[in-house]
Amino acid sequence: MCPRGRVHTAVRRIRVFFHTPTPRALRRTDPPVRPGAGSRYDKGVLSMADDIGEDLIDMIAENDLTGIRLWLAEHPPYEIADELERMDARYMIVPFRLLDKDRELEVFEELDPVHQHEILVGLRDSAFHELLEEMDPDDRARLIGEAPAKIATRALAGLSPAERKMTAALLGYPEESVGRYMTPETVILHRDLTVGRALEVVRAKGADAETIYILPVVDDGRRLAGIVQLSDLIVSDDESLLKDIVDIFVPRVSATDPAEGAARLMQEANLVAMPVVDSEERFVGLLTFDDALEVIEAADSEDIARQSAASPVAGHYVSVTVPRLARSRAVWLLLLIVASTLTVSVLSHFEATLEEVTALALFIPMLTGTGGNVGSQSATAIVRALAVGEVRVRDLPGVAWKECRVGFLLGCALALIAMTVGWMVVPGGVAVAVALSVIAVCTWAAVIGSTMPLLAGRSGVDPAVVSAPLVTTLVDATGLLIYFTMARVILGI
Template identity: 80%
Template sequence: MLSLTNDGSSAELTELVETNDLTGIRLWLAEHPPYEIADELERMDSHLAIIPFRLLDKDRELEVFEELDPVHQQEILLGLRDTAFHELLEEMDPDDRARLIGEVPAKVATRALAGLSPSQRKMTAALLGYPEGSVGRYMTPETVILHRDITVGRALEVVRAKGADTETVYILPVVDDGRRLAGTVELSELVVSDDSVLIKDLVDILVPRVSATDPAEDAARLMQQANLIALPVVDSEERLVGMLTFDDALELIEAADSEDIARQSGASPVAGNYVAASIIRLARARSVWLLLLIVAATLTVNVMQAFESTLEEVTALAMFVPMLTGTGGNVGSQSATAVVRALAVGEVRIRDLPGVAWKECRVGFVLGIMLACIALVIGTALVGSDIAVVVGVTVIAICTWAAVIGSTMPLLARRVGVDPAVVSAPLVSTLVDATGLLIYFSIARVILGI
């Protein structure tokens, strides 16, 4: 039984490598599955990771390599001799190879393509011809294709003859005479059907399909929503060009979610394993957003300066500034995070903006009333009822405003073609801080008459 955790494995493998214990390394590799080996290699420095990789058996080398992310694949490739370099690339799945070559430097890409066999080079070049980030870069062109007019018996013969060289046979695309997609049929349905039944009588004609130039993340989300293990990919004339498989879809969703999480926290995504990332690399990924946010935070300073006379007259107002700005920022961040997530999984669309804004407005209002009750009690105990009323009313107003801002900014960003995750929680929080102070001091002037 495989363990879900492998704490200590990396330290053990690193120690074996550093002491040059080749026998120990081979034993360690033999005792661990490919995905665990790949995980440990990603945690190691590249000059160390190449040592255990070279000691892998040929039949496991490719399995481990395809488990690595593209950043570490590049590092491994650059540490191999030409023969091993080209053999590894030749054996890779076409979609994995195309993505790797598409991300390496031009010099390495030229070297990689030059060493491929003519058939694999042609297949890889075709995939690289699709736009970056499109589903065409992630689909596998190697698939068993069935004609709609053949029988189940003949179809099973085709699967047996060609299935070993394809990535998946569980969902089989069905085409007509012009190679146009007619639908799909499940292998399980073929197995339990009579050999004389025609494929056209079993084909699912309503199966979702995507164009090869469609965004890969959208295709992966569609697979998740429709519970598919493979999704047909067609060209502009509805001719089948490949299949997006569930493993690639999972990687796409994981990468997209990781990027969204990074951007929502006010940082740029960092490719590769966190443990292996350098201090400078992590700092660089976060610094740009922090610089932008500190500039945006000057809005708060300007607002405080504009209402300096109000603060001088009622100094007790300053006591509640941190509480109000913090509360507003938190509400706005919660709202923004909820909407970004809903956008990512397709629960919300741009046309839903008015409805989303109205819903979040009411949510913010309800939250504001709840928090205002607490603020009134605290404010009355500390500074008296007049200022406590100001604080209570402000809490309601800020929570309502923050919820609206947090919910609409991601949708507006999507509208103008910007990644909604870029409108991150820290940015929303900073904006709400400045506008929240305007609301606070304006309410104070009205209620207190100053």
């Protein structure tokens, strides 16, 4: 993907979308309004609405091929890709086939894999193989790796021997590993070259490389010696040796390492690209920032879905069908409703206590809601801290102690409000029981919310699976147990 296309991709991914209804038969569902600036629709941030794609939808419906070509010529690849992803697969192929050859690949690489598969199904063999041949090896490997077997076989069979070899090598790495995302198309420099000679190599081979801003430097055994930036080459004396200016402290990762960890490391180190090596420290490729951005986006999207008690759904939200969205959420909701029976069991066990002091029932919603909120806050904070590397599983004792104190302080503050309200509507003993229960529940919820993701990580389970709704459900049941036990002790029931 070209640098310009990567910038467009990054911009597209951080845009905020607002939904507005529009009665268009070609769309799978109602399209969102996308804010924008600096375009020909200069009507303010939120006034663009569906203007970008409205004309395109009308022209496809009217089979206005000339108008579609003009529309495509007026819009950048990232906007075209966004509009295609909102359409039904039957209509998506029409504007795509009308793209100029030099823009077809740019638009295709902007699409999500799900929609790339839909495009490929609608292409003739010649166009199908030509498009795949022109793709970057890393993008092609991920596309084929996620494609149905029929498309994958057809894709590999039509590649040239050189491209097939590169693609097969990347597919040989584990799924979700750095090897699946790195690019092998790089300019490799030997550490004994002079700066002048190195620049000649870059000029000769740079056109075939995905990036030349970061250049790997190797020794005689192709082992990575470090990297040199193109800017450093340009400003250095031509007679200087690369080994004198190479950065030997640059972070590196193994091709079999998890891609998310490598992408987070790139983000932390502010790198444009990071070298990838094999088990013998030989250079095998570069992980570029655009691919790292895709990895982080996918990981964050998955974590958000898990934390909201849903399964991740591939593809553009607008184009995902209602049954698929329902299926992604139904399993988790079924598990949570089963887990919530614990709350019913606790209430049933303390039924006699409630009959004796009915005023206790008034504060059940407040206690369960407060405990659930505290637990959710704690769980969300720890899952996020784990994702960005701020805490590790071995930090569990320290995290639990810190969150215990945080929960206690929050409980004390909230207990003052609870006691004030309770004193006005119920006997003093009940108000005291409620206040002390708030302190205990908040402390317990903070500990549970912080330790469950860490324990999940230690067990090899994705910490995001221990989502806020799951923590809330558990805290509800245990919080009621604390509340009724506290009331029995204080009120002498």
